[in-house]
Amino acid sequence: MVESFFRKNLGRLFTGEKEIALENRIPSFEELDSKFRDIQELGVYLHIPFCDQICPYCPYNKEIYHSQVAKRYTNAVKKEIDFYVDIFGNKPVTSFYIGGGTPTTMLYSGIQDILLYIYDRFNMQCEIHMESHPNHLSADNLNAIMSLGVKNLSIGVESLQNRHLKNLRRPYDAAEVIDTVKRAVSKNFKCVNVDFIFALPTQTCQEIEQAGHTLVEMGVDQIAAYPLFRFPYTKMGSEGNESIFKLSTILKRRKMLGILEKIFYKAGFERTSVWAFTRKGIPKYCSVTIPLYIGLGASGGSYLQDVFYLNTFNAAEYIKALESGKMAFALSLDLSVKMQMAGWLYWRIYETRFIKGDFNKRFGKDFDLVYGKYMKPLAFLGFLKDDGEQIVLSDRGTFWLHAFEDLFSIDYVSTLWGTSKQEPWPTKVTL
Ligand SMILES: C[S@@+](CC[C@H](N)C(=O)[O-])C[C@H]1O[C@@H](n2cnc3c(N)ncnc32)[C@H](O)[C@@H]1O
Numbered sequence: 001m002v003e004s005f006f007r008k009n010l011g012r013l014f015t016g017e018k019e020i021a022l023e024n025r026i027p028s029f030e031e032l033d034s035k036f037r038d039i040q041e042l043g044v045y046l047h048i049p050f051c052d053q054i055c056p057y058c059p060y061n062k063e064i065y066h067s068q069v070a071k072r073y074t075n076a077v078k079k080e081i082d083f084y085v086d087i088f089g090n091k092p093v094t095s096f097y098i099g100g101g102t103p104t105t106m107l108y109s110g111i112q113d114i115l116l117y118i119y120d121r122f123n124m125q126c127e128i129h130m131e132s133h134p135n136h137l138s139a140d141n142l143n144a145i146m147s148l149g150v151k152n153l154s155i156g157v158e159s160l161q162n163r164h165l166k167n168l169r170r171p172y173d174a175a176e177v178i179d180t181v182k183r184a185v186s187k188n189f190k191c192v193n194v195d196f197i198f199a200l201p202t203q204t205c206q207e208i209e210q211a212g213h214t215l216v217e218m219g220v221d222q223i224a225a226y227p228l229f230r231f232p233y234t235k236m237g238s239e240g241n242e243s244i245f246k247l248s249t250i251l252k253r254r255k256m257l258g259i260l261e262k263i264f265y266k267a268g269f270e271r272t273s274v275w276a277f278t279r280k281g282i283p284k285y286c287s288v289t290i291p292l293y294i295g296l297g298a299s300g301g302s303y304l305q306d307v308f309y310l311n312t313f314n315a316a317e318y319i320k321a322l323e324s325g326k327m328a329f330a331l332s333l334d335l336s337v338k339m340q341m342a343g344w345l346y347w348r349i350y351e352t353r354f355i356k357g358d359f360n361k362r363f364g365k366d367f368d369l370v371y372g373k374y375m376k377p378l379a380f381l382g383f384l385k386d387d388g389e390q391i392v393l394s395d396r397g398t399f400w401l402h403a404f405e406d407l408f409s410i411d412y413v414s415t416l417w418g419t420s421k422q423e424p425w426p427t428k429v430t431l
C-alpha cells in the first residue's frame with residue numbers, strides 16, 4: 001500500500017505522467033526511418049532466449065533450447081537485421097552485447113552465422129560482450145567463443161557453496177564452477193565477469209565472506225554481485241516472503257554488500273556500477289553502453305530517443321512474424337522529454353558517477369536547474385559528492401539510492417516482462 005502510494009506520486013513527480021502505458025502501436029517503415037535520421041551512432045543488443053534448464057529465480061525471457069527452433073531463430077534474426085540495414089545503413093555501431101537466456105546454447109547452432117551476418121552488414125566499431133553458462137565452458141568451447149571474436153565474457157556462477165547451488169537448482173557444484181572460471185581466466189579475454197547472487201534464503205555473513213575471498217582468488221576481472229530479487233512471476237518469487245521493500249531484507253543486503261565491498265576494494269577492484277566491481281585498469285564488462293540502441297531477437301528492446309519499442313517475448317511468434325515479412329514489435333512507448341531525463345538519471349545513478357555537462361549535451365538544459373534541488377540534500381547526507389562538474393555517489397548513496405530506484409524498477413519489470421511472457425501480443429501494458 002505505502003509502496004504503491006510512493007511509486008505513484010514519485011513516479012508522477014519525476015516523469016510528469018499519471019500513468020506509463022505501453023501500447024501495441026506499431027511504427028511504419030517511414031516513421032522508423034525518421035527516428036533514425038539524426039542518430040550518429042548506435043548500440044546493438046541481441047537476445048538469445050534459450051537455456052538448457054529454467055532456473056527458479058530467473059526473470060529473463062527464455063525457454064528450453066531445441067536445435068530446430070534455434071535454426072529458425074537464426075534465420076529470423078537475419079531477416080530482422082536486413083530490415084535495420086535498410087534504415088541505418090553505414091552508421092557506426094559502437095556497442096554490442098549478446099545476452100539471454102544463454103547465448104552459448106547456440107554456440108554451434110547459429111551464433112556464428114548471426115555474427116558473420118552482422119559484421120558483414122553493419123558498420124561494427126566495437127568489441128563483443130557475451131553471456132555464457134558455466135556448463136558450456138569446456139576448453140574447446142572457450143576456444144570456439146574466442147574465435148567468434150568475443151573479447152568480454154560473462155559467466156553465471158551464482159554461488160560458490162553447494163547448499164545454495166542446490167537450492168538455486170544449478171547443474172554444477174562449487175569445485176566444478178571454480179575450475180571452469182579459472183579455465184576461462186587463463187584464456188585471452190579482455191574481461192571475464194562472473195555473476196554472483198547474495199542474500200539467498202538462510203545465507204550467513206560468514207558464507208558471504210568466504211565466497212568473496214574465493215571470487216577474487218579465481219583471478220576474474222569483474223564481479224557482478226546481485227542480491228536475490230524476487231520477481232512474482234518466477235517460482236522463487238511466488239514462494240518467498242522476503243519482500244525487497246521490507247527493512248530487514250534491505251538491511252541484510254546492505255550488510256552483505258558491505259562485506260563484499262571491503263574484500264573487493266582490498267583486492268584492487270573499484271566499483272563500476274551499483275552491483276559491479278572491476279579490477280582497476282580493466283575496461284568494464286557491461287551491457288550496451290550507447291544511449292540509443294536497437295534490440296534484436298525475441299524481447300529485444302530498442303530505445304530511439306523519444307520512443308521505446310519492445311519485440312514480442314515469444315520466440316515462436318517472433319519467428320512467425322519475421323518469416324511472414326513483418327517486424328516483431330509488440331509494444332511501444334512514446335517518451336516525453338521529462339521521461340527521457342528521468343531515464344537518463346536512473347542509469348547514471350546505476351553507474352554511480354556522471355558528468356553533469358553530459359546532461360546538457362543530451363537535453364540542452366542545465367543539470368542543476370533540473371535536478372539540483374534533489375542533489376543538494378543528497379550531498380548533505382553524504383550520499384554523493386558534487387565537485388561542480390562531476391557527481392560521484394558514495395557506497396552508502398549507491399546502495400540507498402538504488403534501493404529507492406528498485407521501488408519502481410522491480411515493479412515495472414515484473415509487470416512488463418510478466419505480461420509479455422504470458423501474452424505474445426499484449427494490447428496495452430500499464431506500469
Ligand atoms: C542471463 S543470466 C546469466 C547467463 C546464464 N544464463 C547463466 O545462467 O549462467 C544473468 C544473470 O542475472 C542474475 N540473476 C538472474 N535472476 C536473478 C534474480 N532473481 N536476482 C538476482 N540476480 C539474478 C544471475 O546472476 C544470472 O547469472
Ligand code: SF4
Pocket residue numbers: 050051052053054055058059060062100101102133156
Ligand atoms: S539463470 Fe541463466 S540458465 Fe537459468 S534460466 Fe536464467 S538465463 Fe537460463
